[in-house]
Amino acid sequence: xxxxxxxxxxxxxxxxxxxxxxxxxxxxxxxxxxxxxxxxxxxxxxxxxxxxxxxxxxxxxxxxxxxxxxxxxxxxxxxxxxxxxxxxxxxxxxxxxxxxxxxxxxxxxxxxxxxxxxxxxxxxxxxxxxxxxxxxxxxxxxxxxxxxxxxxxxxxxxxxxxxxxxxxxxxxxxxxxxxxxxxxxxxxxxxxxxxxxxxxxxxxxxxxxxxxxxxxxxxxxxxxxxxxxxxxxxxxxxxxxxxxxxxxxxxxxxxxxxxxxxxxxxxxxxxxxxxxxxxxxxxxxxxxxxxxxxxxxxxxxxxxxxxxxxxxxxxxxxxxxxxxxxxxxxxxxxxxxxxxxxxxxxxxxxxxxxxxxxxxxxxxxxxxxxxxxxxxxxxxxxxxxxxxxxxxxxxxxxxxxxxxxxxxxxxxxxxxxxxxxxxxxxxxxxxxxxxxxxxxxxxxxxxxxxxxxxxxxxxxxxxxxxxxxxxxxxxxxxxxxxxxxxxxxxxxxxxxxxxxxxxxxxxxxxxxxxxxxxxxxxxxxxxxxxxxxxxxxxxxxx
Amino acid sequence: xxxxxxxxxxxxxxxxxxxxxxxxxxxxxxxxxxxxxxxxxxxxxxxxxxxxxxxxxxxxxxxxxxxxxxxxxxxxxxxxxxxxxxxxxxxxxxxxxxxxxxxxxxxxxxxxxxxxxxxxxxxxxxxxxxxxxxxxxxxxxxxxxxxxxxxxxxxxxxxxxxxxxxxxxxxxxxxxxxxxxxxxxxxxxxxxxxxxxxxxxxxxxxxxxxxxxxxxxxxxxxxxxxxxxxxxxxxxxxxxxxxxxxxxxxxxxxxxxxxxxxxxxxxxxxxxxxxxxxxxxxxxxxxxxxx
Numbered sequence: 001x002x003x004x005x006x007x008x009x010x011x012x013x014x015x016x017x018x019x020x021x022x023x024x025x026x027x028x029x030x031x032x033x034x035x036x037x038x039x040x041x042x043x044x045x046x047x048x049x050x051x052x053x054x055x056x057x058x059x060x061x062x063x064x065x066x067x068x069x070x071x072x073x074x075x076x077x078x079x080x081x082x083x084x085x086x087x088x089x090x091x092x093x094x095x096x097x098x099x100x101x102x103x104x105x106x107x108x109x110x111x112x113x114x115x116x117x118x119x120x121x122x123x124x125x126x127x128x129x130x131x132x133x134x135x136x137x138x139x140x141x142x143x144x145x146x147x148x149x150x151x152x153x154x155x156x157x158x159x160x161x162x163x164x165x166x167x168x169x170x171x172x173x174x175x176x177x178x179x180x181x182x183x184x185x186x187x188x189x190x191x192x193x194x195x196x197x198x199x200x201x202x203x204x205x206x207x208x209x210x211x212x213x214x215x216x217x218x219x220x221x222x223x224x225x226x227x228x229x230x231x232x233x234x235x236x237x238x239x240x241x242x243x244x245x246x247x248x249x250x251x252x253x254x255x256x257x258x259x260x261x262x263x264x265x266x267x268x269x270x271x272x273x274x275x276x277x278x279x280x281x282x283x284x285x286x287x288x289x290x291x292x293x294x295x296x297x298x299x300x301x302x303x304x305x306x307x308x309x310x311x312x313x314x315x316x317x318x319x320x321x322x323x324x325x326x327x328x329x330x331x332x333x334x335x336x337x338x339x340x341x342x343x344x345x346x347x348x349x350x351x352x353x354x355x356x357x358x359x360x361x362x363x364x365x366x367x368x369x370x371x372x373x374x375x376x377x378x379x380x381x382x383x384x385x386x387x388x389x390x391x392x393x394x395x396x397x398x399x400x401x402x403x404x405x406x407x408x409x410x411x412x413x414x415x416x417x418x419x420x421x422x423x424x425x426x427x428x429x430x431x432x433x434x435x436x437x438x439x440x441x442x443x444x445x446x447x448x449x450x451x452x453x454x455x456x457x458x459x460x461x462x463x464x465x466x467x468x469x470x471x472x473x474x475x476x477x478x479x480x481x482x483x484x485x486x487x488x489x490x491x492x493x494x495x496x497x498x499x500x501x502x503x504x505x506x507x508x509x510x511x512x513x514x515x516x517x518x519x520x521x522x523x524x525x526x527x528x529x530x531x532x533x534x535x536x537x538x539x540x541x542x
Numbered sequence: 543x544x545x546x547x548x549x550x551x552x553x554x555x556x557x558x559x560x561x562x563x564x565x566x567x568x569x570x571x572x573x574x575x576x577x578x579x580x581x582x583x584x585x586x587x588x589x590x591x592x593x594x595x596x597x598x599x600x601x602x603x604x605x606x607x608x609x610x611x612x613x614x615x616x617x618x619x620x621x622x623x624x625x626x627x628x629x630x631x632x633x634x635x636x637x638x639x640x641x642x643x644x645x646x647x648x649x650x651x652x653x654x655x656x657x658x659x660x661x662x663x664x665x666x667x668x669x670x671x672x673x674x675x676x677x678x679x680x681x682x683x684x685x686x687x688x689x690x691x692x693x694x695x696x697x698x699x700x701x702x703x704x705x706x707x708x709x710x711x712x713x714x715x716x717x718x719x720x721x722x723x724x725x726x727x728x729x730x731x732x733x734x735x736x737x738x739x740x741x742x743x744x745x746x747x748x749x750x751x752x753x754x755x756x757x758x759x760x761x762x763x764x765x766x767x768x769x770x771x772x773x774x775x776x777x778x779x780x781x782x783x784x785x786x787x788x789x790x791x792x793x794x795x796x797x798x799x800x801x802x803x804x805x806x807x808x809x810x811x812x813x814x815x816x817x818x819x820x821x822x823x824x825x826x827x828x829x830x831x832x833x
Contacts (some may be wrong), residue, residue, distance in 0.1 A: 326730050327730065328726065328729070328730065347729060347730065347732070350732075352732055355730065355731060355732040356732075358730075359730070360726075360727065360730055362723040362726070362727070364723065367722045367723045367724065368723040368724050368727060369724055370724045370742055370745070370746070371746065372745035372746050373745070381728075381731075382731060385731060385732070385733070386731075431727070435731070
């Protein structure tokens, strides 16, 4: 049974900035509270403060945190060490980064129990195996003998939960534990987490930016923004009748509405045609096939002004498809046609004009913008390169581009480091638009963004399509996102195209079973969705 | 947006970056800068300010510190302070030019290797690895034996010896940058290798490479000093600090100022350069890059 957690006027600051401002909340024993908000809202900072920890450069300025009858913030370093991992435990976002790659999993899972002396090693191992079984891990008796790289990401995340639960903590903090996982994996991990949290009646804090996930896990939801509490309430009440404006915008963003297609540009002429495309990496064998084949026999037709979404799990080859079209990876077999002409496979063979007309926008705006170039310079380069603009016309065009992606022109002199994630992604789009392309390849452009910011970027993408008539090949692992902006969806798995579904048929079945599985795996924004899924398919397949 | 797009934007950010760098300096950093400035000043203006030349001998041999000879005299009775200041020109100057050559060449080759294909990268890396395999003192000996000892020779020798190290570090940095999305975007835009090398990659490795430059400078100073100590460096009657130590080594047993002064000069310069390096931001990145 978990303990009562009372947080009173908690304040955390970093230098001049206040990260968490006089936050107060109470979690009753055995309940799950979700902290939700965009990045920078102070949700992880709050979660860490529950363990009496502040990240480097941060300072817990005031307030109190009580777990049971312990005042956490008044403890000294040694007492805190005794508390952490035993009374309060933490499950981090990236399990891969939290395990030591050179030690076996079991060795690390039992460590908290051994360090805190709650159980002798032998008993701890037995308990770990029982936990593995409870978390529906495959081969519970032997999985502990493996090393972290020998299990999948979803399994590793559950193994970390076992590590956190082995000392029977009173409070568990889950910090975005499923954010880095594929949708289909996420469902399995969520189910396992929810089961242990329910059965063990632990008090839990679930940190996330995804309302739909939180709706399955939490009893109460606390909405944070800029370190302040915006709204708190039971999950049912908050989802049904949000009172705060910000909560409403979060809810709206979590239910992406289809953006208008803009039929104006959608003609019948084919812009991009991909025929029997196969590609891979490594040296080519005698049969002309590369050592590792990533894509096999892909056919695709993209009409002018159309947006096609490509979905699949990580490793399904969707990014490789974009790289082939962009010319970064010459295909081993197959041909591409662009605007009725043959598109040469390699970058070096393509004409200046071909290069201009196909632009690629990458997932992570952090690495897609050169950190030592100003925004002005980043946008100026394609204009100079493709169109030879100089002086006044160049400056005017940069202003127009910034306008187009709804950024103030004062940003032009800044370096990318001084921009937020959403702003960077807009600059990223503006750079592609500077070339005045016919086709933009979007590779997971909203995956690294918060829900609200991502929704705004999706709006922008849809609007640009209506106004400029550009076509998109929109790659994502998120079915919601793809449905919102695309006319057709291509489903990929293991490098093969499984199905193609048109917008009109999104809701009408029956589709390819894998498409159905993907569609089912996207968490829905209502309580009880996961329960229904459990009932529909009680046998858990790990 | 009132400045010229290209040059304006770049200069401003470059100036800002330098100001940021200096703002991070602690007391030790400024101390290091002061010592470096002092020796650079000595190398440039020192000889003109001296009341007595280092060529004039005839005073007492190995005289102790006195008002007339601040650092005493050497084995021929020449003023040690004058010798030291005249030697600064060789030590600081030769080392600086040699390091500039080594780091510059190494960085350029590394950028070329990272930005162009497998073949160029492979060939260049193996050739430079081969160079690393030759012991540096042996190589210097070979060069001096083959071409005689002159200032140009010393610079070229020191530069060749330190190119592979600079290349290795710059390459490991550049290869990482080369894999980033913004470089890929530049390539899909159709940019040439030169643009990718100099505009996209170079600005992002300058910080660590400057730090590496400082380290390498220290190595070169020590190499030159040790070459001079072996009698392969600057030839008498001229002398760099290493030669000064060797010339006066016999007074080491009695603790004469003539051997201690140049030793302290070498130590102060190398320590000063390291203090400055430690105060440059981005130390973590450098530590990843440099062994």
